[in-house]
Amino acid sequence: MSILVSSPTTPRVAVVSDYTLVTLGGAETAFTQQAGALAAVTDVLAICPDSAALSALATHPRITAVPVPVAFTVPALGFPVARHTPQLRGVIRAALARAGTDVVHVHSEFGIAAAAIAAARELGIPVVHTVHTFFWQAGVAMQPLLAMGAPAFHHAVTGLPHPARRLAERSGDSALRNITLATGLAADRVISPSAHQAQRLRAAGLTHVDVVPNSVAGNPAAQPVTRIDGPLRVLWSGRFAPEKRILPFLRAASTAIERVGPERLQVDVLGAGVQFAAAERLVAQRPGPRLHGRVPNADVPAWLARSHMSALTSVGWDNQPMTVAESLMALRGVLWCDPALTEGLTLAGIPALRASEEELAARLVQLALDPAPVIAASAAAAQARQLFSAEEFTRSIVQSYHRAGFPDLVLTSGR
Template identity: 25%
Template sequence: MKVLLVNKFLYPAGGAEAVMFLIWRTLEADGHTVIPFGMAHPRNVLTAYDKFLAPGVSYRQPMGLRAQVALARAIWYSPEARERLKRLLAEAQPDIAYVHNIYHQLSPSVLEALHEAGIPVIMTLHDYKLACPNYRLYTEGRPCMRCVGDGFHHAVLHRCVQGSRLKSLVCAIENTLHRRKGAYRSVAYFIAPSRFLYNIMTRAGLPENKLLHWPNPVDLPPVPRSRDAGYILYSGRLVPEKGLWPLMRAAQRLPQAEFHLAGEGPLRPELEAWCRHQGLFNVRFLGFVPPEATPKLIREARCLVMPSEWYENCPMAVLEALAHGVPVVASRIGGLPELIAHGQEGLLVPPGDEAALADALSLLLSDPVQAAAMGRRARKRAERDHAPRPYLDRLLALSAELLRHDSGTQRISFLDPYR
């Protein structure tokens, strides 16, 4: 089978890309042809289809008003991404498309091209974008559900996108236009990696007969754990919604514990300055850790900590810890309780509760035997719920079902999108 993989980034940028590359590798190992489509970027994996890639788009570089207007229009609908994809489809002739993140840089214009070519689409939802203009259901320092099932004007009123009313307006218009146009009606199935996200999407108007709850897959290393170096690992972006301030205050309560923070983000300078001011020398900021170095960092940790204060979906950092036989201490929020049973594969604490977080971490630090037992159960859970082979078998079976019909994109009637 010839499979088109669509994602705006074709390099390791985050959890969505980790899932995409795992599917890519597994498909090719099975003898399928993988045809990638996304944006041009110097870090991309090189393929024979690079000439068809959409131009790279960056929202961080300064630009004039005319360029900003053009960029906003491309966010809503990118004719160039659509035309590049049409040329790729004409040459490569894929059978089916697995779509991941397309928002902003590619836009749903690529779905239009796929629909016109009669190619069925299965789309994995890695965030809350279809229900929330800022993707995260989080604003003003706390979780937010205002736009779910309601108008997206709340995003403008509360400046939900980077604290900017203008950027919030652009993204609110994006969501509103796509909803009114039915921009996602040609998607045959949506994969929701967590039950929490599944429920949010039904509230946002996606019909349940198009939604599937499939937890993300993760690579299972043959040797899950070599040694326990005893440190506490945080792996992720350094941003407010990740609960890093409660983590810092928990570290302050545990001066004998060693905390390793792997990742970059806008909060890093402030966190480092606070640690210096507080004389907190047990926190190490590792910065960006390349993918090839991440497994060793995970498997030597006493535990992974995910103190998030936003609605996590199905984070790959947690799945990677489970796969390596490392217990997880996480907030009881979003999809996290679906991945960890309290006292089994790790411990769950109320989000933002630094005392409870410190107590949970202290328990695992003081009892390596219990931590190791949780780690063994974590590995078994990864094998049971997140193994790549069963995931891909389901995906291929679903693809075969769609391809047996003359027009997979219209096989299931799509109720008025996002009613």
Template identity: 25%
Template sequence: MRIALFTDIYLDIPGGIPSSIKAQKSALQKLGHKITIFCPGDQINNTEKDLYIVPTHRLLRPNQAPLAKRPKRILQSIKKEYSVFSDYFDLVHVHYEASCSIAGVKLAKEYKLKLIQTMHGREDIAINTNLSAPTKYLVARLLNIMHSISLGRLSSKTERLPRKDRFLIKNSVCQNMWQLMVRQANLADAVISPSAHFAKNLKQYGVKKPIHVISNGVDDSYLQNLGFSVRSFKPNEHLRIIWNSRLSKEKRILPFLQSVASSKHKDRIDLTIIGDGNQMQEAKNFAKSHLQSSQIKFLGIVPHEQIFNFMQNQHISVINSYGFDTQGMTILEAVACGLPVLYADPAMDEVVPEHGGLRSSNDSVAAMTDAIDQLFAHPTIIEEMSKNVIKAKGSVLQSTQISKLLELYLK
């Protein structure tokens, strides 16, 4: 098949969406399919093959991410290269909801190509958490209006959009972002959710198109030359914890560091922090004031294929987000390495293998501190969890998940 993947988040951005797209691309190409990724970015620094850089703003880079120009400009550019889009592609798979992704939707509709939409994340939480009032109310409203206008007559074909409630849509920020997400999903022929709990939420808030739960996957090639054994934590050791996520408010890096600093055993905890984000400096400042410099290493952005090297000698991986992640690539990557998971969100029970992780009792700093201290009180838990995680290792590899994706493509 000839597949066009559209996404607004790919180049220069570490995280779950880019890594899942790369893994899908690699697995599909190994099976002989032709993949082209359409995304914003810097053409000069691009070394990846089978990539089409859409018109991108030079100076506007929210959170250091490349920002695509208006869908109209993107469509004009693509049509110069692919005059009749359907002569080059059999299917369009869209991974986001902003300008580049909107262009993908419009091309699929114009040329009557099958359209698959993956709904990756809770954009309502991202806006609500990272922007202050009143800015977040204005931004969410503008994004929703621009999304509707950009889709033009197509947007009128979506079902009734969700209103505020007492569950997930508690304010107008959430309402606007959920309306945007539902509008985007209902234009597809089929929708992919990486988890069952997010699929349930999408359906509850008005997504009428068929929703298929297909997990993201870890690129097999990243692990082929690495060996991972069952982890064990000896009573005289320092506990080695790895953080492999953005350093941002929605990922809750500061509450996690506060939990470590509050632990009775904080002098026996070694942290490796991989990632960057809008709270990097705050995290460093907190660590400098409350933790010893020998305890914590901030590595910044690490090439994705190298992250697994750092996981080889860790005891446990941590993901501290709550209500934000629809799945959590951090969890899948830990499982692929036989690494237990320390986490806070009950929704992640679906993703963490049974008895393969330790969840705090709630989302408070104190609860996470208690969970950390449990590992010191019962060090054999690490080995027990690691054994269970290793049993599930194969399930998180992209080679396992790709057959489900292909089956949906060919339906």
């Protein structure tokens, strides 16, 4: 009898999230994009709260949806809450077994993710955890409440122990980051889409961290910006939330348009969130930027094609915003403010680092008067976007699956 060694195999994967896929956010977009990328090479089980977006995802012939019921949805935030119960764990375990799942890949830190991890343990399946942000932060007034309530809430929802490590200067932020740490400690491998977040995760005590950038579907119709006739068109898209600095950006954009005129600068803003009403009031008082509300994610490439560049204005919050990947895939440079963000931006970024409102307005004015950096960033995006391709993502993530415990080689007996 001889032992035959086959080539490396691609595992069948279950991707899991506590978030509904209709919620506006980078984690939800990343989940959808990565499920599609994996489905090009293997069978995928998508486990998360039910939504029309989940049903649409399951129209792919290699994606099977497992909708999970939730107890309630947090008002305003749109955050669905499901507890890790024996019943939920049993439903997920049965789905994993039915599909012959080889790896469980969780994208969140709450009850559904915890139930999936527990079900995987019962079946002897390795677990990988993608951290979409470790930089949780809240307002000063919320810090005491979060410090007291977050550990108990998370344990009640997940059953996971709270590490109680000091991970941020403010106690509430530290409690939130311990929630992410608890899930990472329960996994066999942790994925960070960015190098700077990976460093923070390792410093927190996670030694099994791989850097795998997010993925975006290819955009073969994308054309580079080679000249700018008429106004410089800038696109901002995302959640209207304090951490995204949407209101400072709108004030800066209004100032810049007042200085150079609408014939030189046009700013379009996509998205929704808790600060949308405030944004509407601001724009009504100081006309300039144009608010378009939330648009389907499938429409974003067309919006980028009509723009010359995008703007990413957060500082200290984002891990690896999908805005960067989507923009570069569309061959558009990104005006960015957070010096910690590097993937793709060292080639195709237009820096406005740590920019205040006044500095951001001045930068927009500079670019409107001299758009050469915008054209150069668009040309550089052709190389930078390879980092976010589906092929690069699947190659890297499958390596992480092997490190998590899925065997590199399949051994069979032969005669």
